[in-house]
Amino acid sequence: MCVKALRCDPKDIVAVVSQPVKAGTAIDAAGETLTALEDIALGHKIALRDIAAGELVYKYGVPIGRASQAIAKGAWVHTHNLQDITEELCNRYAEEFRKKARAAV
Template sequence: MNELLILHSDDNVGVLKNAVEKGVRQVVRDRSLVVSDSLSMGHKVAIREIRKGEMVLKYGVCIGLAKSEIPAGAHVHLHNLESRYTQIEDMETGQ
Protein backbone atom coordinates (compact mmCIF):
# COMPACT_ATOMS: atom_id res chain seq x y z
CA MET A 1 0.00 0.00 0.00
CA ASN A 2 1.33 3.44 -0.87
CA GLU A 3 1.58 5.61 2.24
CA LEU A 4 2.56 8.83 0.44
CA LEU A 5 0.06 11.58 -0.32
CA ILE A 6 0.98 13.51 -3.47
CA LEU A 7 -1.52 16.12 -4.61
CA HIS A 8 0.23 17.91 -7.46
CA SER A 9 2.09 16.66 -10.52
CA ASP A 10 5.03 19.02 -9.81
CA ASP A 11 5.57 17.76 -6.24
CA ASN A 12 8.97 16.29 -5.38
CA VAL A 13 7.93 15.30 -1.86
CA GLY A 14 5.07 13.21 -0.58
CA VAL A 15 3.46 13.40 2.85
CA LEU A 16 3.10 10.22 4.88
CA LYS A 17 -0.51 9.19 5.49
CA ASN A 18 0.59 6.76 8.22
CA ALA A 19 3.73 5.90 10.13
CA VAL A 20 6.27 3.79 8.22
CA GLU A 21 9.35 1.84 9.19
CA LYS A 22 12.78 2.33 7.68
CA GLY A 23 13.19 0.24 4.54
CA VAL A 24 9.54 0.26 3.47
CA ARG A 25 9.22 0.27 -0.31
CA GLN A 26 6.82 2.74 -1.94
CA VAL A 27 5.81 3.00 -5.58
CA VAL A 28 5.43 6.57 -6.83
CA ARG A 29 4.76 7.49 -10.45
CA ASP A 30 5.73 4.00 -11.62
CA ARG A 31 9.05 4.19 -9.76
CA SER A 32 10.01 2.37 -6.62
CA LEU A 33 11.74 4.05 -3.67
CA VAL A 34 12.78 2.90 -0.21
CA VAL A 35 12.00 5.11 2.80
CA SER A 36 15.35 5.71 4.53
CA ASP A 37 14.08 6.38 8.08
CA SER A 38 11.27 5.28 10.38
CA LEU A 39 8.86 8.22 10.29
CA SER A 40 5.47 9.11 11.70
CA MET A 41 2.41 10.36 9.87
CA GLY A 42 2.70 13.84 8.35
CA HIS A 43 6.43 13.78 7.63
CA LYS A 44 7.72 14.55 4.14
CA VAL A 45 9.66 12.09 1.98
CA ALA A 46 11.51 12.90 -1.24
CA ILE A 47 9.81 11.08 -4.10
CA ARG A 48 12.77 11.67 -6.41
CA GLU A 49 16.29 13.02 -6.01
CA ILE A 50 16.23 16.72 -5.10
CA ARG A 51 19.39 18.66 -5.92
CA LYS A 52 21.03 21.16 -3.58
CA GLY A 53 19.38 24.57 -4.10
CA GLU A 54 16.35 23.09 -5.86
CA MET A 55 12.86 24.15 -4.79
CA VAL A 56 11.07 21.62 -2.61
CA LEU A 57 7.47 21.36 -3.81
CA LYS A 58 4.61 20.13 -1.64
CA TYR A 59 1.00 20.34 -2.87
CA GLY A 60 2.31 22.32 -5.85
CA VAL A 61 3.82 25.05 -3.66
CA CYS A 62 7.47 25.80 -2.95
CA ILE A 63 8.02 25.28 0.78
CA GLY A 64 11.76 25.95 0.68
CA LEU A 65 15.09 25.07 -0.91
CA ALA A 66 17.17 21.92 -0.49
CA LYS A 67 20.22 22.68 1.68
CA SER A 68 21.93 19.55 0.34
CA GLU A 69 21.37 16.73 -2.12
CA ILE A 70 18.29 14.76 -0.98
CA PRO A 71 18.02 11.23 -2.33
CA ALA A 72 14.69 9.64 -3.20
CA GLY A 73 13.17 8.09 -0.08
CA ALA A 74 14.91 10.47 2.33
CA HIS A 75 13.15 12.38 5.10
CA VAL A 76 12.75 16.05 4.13
CA HIS A 77 12.78 18.38 7.13
CA LEU A 78 14.74 21.28 8.62
CA HIS A 79 18.04 19.33 8.54
CA ASN A 80 18.04 19.41 4.72
CA LEU A 81 15.44 22.07 3.89
CA GLU A 82 15.78 25.84 4.10
CA SER A 83 12.20 26.71 4.93
CA ARG A 84 10.43 29.59 3.23
CA TYR A 85 7.84 29.85 6.02
CA THR A 86 9.98 32.21 8.13
CA GLN A 87 10.66 34.40 5.09
CA ILE A 88 6.95 34.56 4.28
CA GLU A 89 6.06 35.39 7.90
CA ASP A 90 8.70 38.15 7.87
CA MET A 91 7.27 39.60 4.64
CA GLU A 92 3.76 39.58 6.10
CA THR A 93 4.86 41.39 9.27
CA GLY A 94 7.03 43.87 7.32
CA GLN A 95 10.36 42.69 8.76
Protein backbone atom coordinates in the same frame (compact mmCIF):
# COMPACT_ATOMS: atom_id res chain seq x y z
CA MET B 1 3.72 -4.37 3.05
CA CYS B 2 3.59 -1.26 0.87
CA VAL B 3 2.68 2.05 2.52
CA LYS B 4 0.85 4.75 0.57
CA ALA B 5 2.15 8.31 0.31
CA LEU B 6 0.12 11.20 -1.04
CA ARG B 7 1.46 13.40 -3.83
CA CYS B 8 -0.91 16.38 -3.98
CA ASP B 9 0.15 17.99 -7.28
CA PRO B 10 2.07 16.82 -10.37
CA LYS B 11 4.78 19.45 -9.61
CA ASP B 12 5.41 17.98 -6.15
CA ILE B 13 8.78 16.36 -5.56
CA VAL B 14 7.77 15.11 -2.10
CA ALA B 15 4.84 13.03 -0.88
CA VAL B 16 3.25 12.73 2.56
CA VAL B 17 3.33 9.28 4.21
CA SER B 18 -0.03 7.97 5.42
CA GLN B 19 1.39 6.12 8.43
CA PRO B 20 4.68 5.90 10.33
CA VAL B 21 7.37 4.33 8.15
CA LYS B 22 10.46 2.34 9.08
CA ALA B 23 13.63 2.48 6.99
CA GLY B 24 13.49 -0.12 4.23
CA THR B 25 9.70 0.04 3.84
CA ALA B 26 8.28 0.09 0.30
CA ILE B 27 6.31 3.27 -0.40
CA ASP B 28 3.72 3.67 -3.16
CA ALA B 29 3.57 7.30 -4.26
CA ALA B 30 2.10 8.65 -7.48
CA GLY B 31 2.11 5.20 -9.07
CA GLU B 32 5.78 4.61 -8.31
CA THR B 33 7.32 2.40 -5.65
CA LEU B 34 10.32 3.67 -3.71
CA THR B 35 12.09 2.59 -0.54
CA ALA B 36 12.22 4.68 2.61
CA LEU B 37 15.87 5.33 3.45
CA GLU B 38 15.09 6.22 7.07
CA ASP B 39 12.24 6.22 9.57
CA ILE B 40 9.57 8.80 8.67
CA ALA B 41 6.82 9.93 11.06
CA LEU B 42 3.14 9.96 10.11
CA GLY B 43 2.32 12.99 7.97
CA HIS B 44 5.94 13.78 7.15
CA LYS B 45 7.44 14.05 3.67
CA ILE B 46 9.46 11.60 1.60
CA ALA B 47 11.56 12.66 -1.40
CA LEU B 48 10.13 11.26 -4.65
CA ARG B 49 13.43 11.80 -6.47
CA ASP B 50 16.94 13.01 -5.73
CA ILE B 51 16.84 16.70 -4.79
CA ALA B 52 19.93 18.85 -5.29
CA ALA B 53 21.18 21.21 -2.59
CA GLY B 54 19.66 24.65 -3.20
CA GLU B 55 16.73 23.29 -5.25
CA LEU B 56 13.20 24.46 -4.46
CA VAL B 57 11.06 21.73 -2.91
CA TYR B 58 7.44 21.63 -4.08
CA LYS B 59 4.43 20.37 -2.09
CA TYR B 60 0.81 21.24 -3.01
CA GLY B 61 2.24 22.55 -6.30
CA VAL B 62 4.07 25.44 -4.59
CA PRO B 63 7.58 25.82 -3.16
CA ILE B 64 7.67 25.07 0.57
CA GLY B 65 11.42 25.44 1.08
CA ARG B 66 14.85 25.06 -0.44
CA ALA B 67 16.96 21.95 0.08
CA SER B 68 19.75 22.92 2.48
CA GLN B 69 21.70 19.83 1.38
CA ALA B 70 21.36 17.10 -1.22
CA ILE B 71 18.38 14.85 -0.42
CA ALA B 72 18.25 11.32 -1.80
CA LYS B 73 15.14 9.74 -3.27
CA GLY B 74 13.36 7.97 -0.39
CA ALA B 75 14.80 10.23 2.32
CA TRP B 76 12.82 12.06 4.99
CA VAL B 77 12.30 15.73 4.07
CA HIS B 78 11.87 18.08 7.05
CA THR B 79 13.47 21.04 8.81
CA HIS B 80 16.85 19.28 9.11
CA ASN B 81 17.34 19.39 5.31
CA LEU B 82 14.88 22.09 4.21
CA GLN B 83 15.58 25.83 4.44
CA ASP B 84 12.68 28.18 5.27
CA ILE B 85 12.02 30.52 2.33
CA THR B 86 8.97 32.37 3.70
CA GLU B 87 10.60 35.80 3.46
CA GLU B 88 11.90 35.08 -0.06
CA LEU B 89 8.43 34.03 -1.22
CA CYS B 90 6.72 37.01 0.44
CA ASN B 91 9.13 39.39 -1.29
CA ARG B 92 8.59 37.66 -4.64
CA TYR B 93 4.79 37.76 -4.33
CA ALA B 94 4.86 41.40 -3.17
CA GLU B 95 6.97 42.39 -6.18
CA GLU B 96 4.60 40.57 -8.54
CA PHE B 97 1.66 42.38 -6.91
CA ARG B 98 3.40 45.77 -7.27
CA LYS B 99 4.10 45.10 -10.97
CA LYS B 100 0.44 44.25 -11.58
CA ALA B 101 -0.69 47.33 -9.65
CA ARG B 102 1.63 49.63 -11.64
CA ALA B 103 0.43 48.10 -14.90
CA ALA B 104 -3.19 48.68 -13.95
CA VAL B 105 -2.68 52.44 -13.42
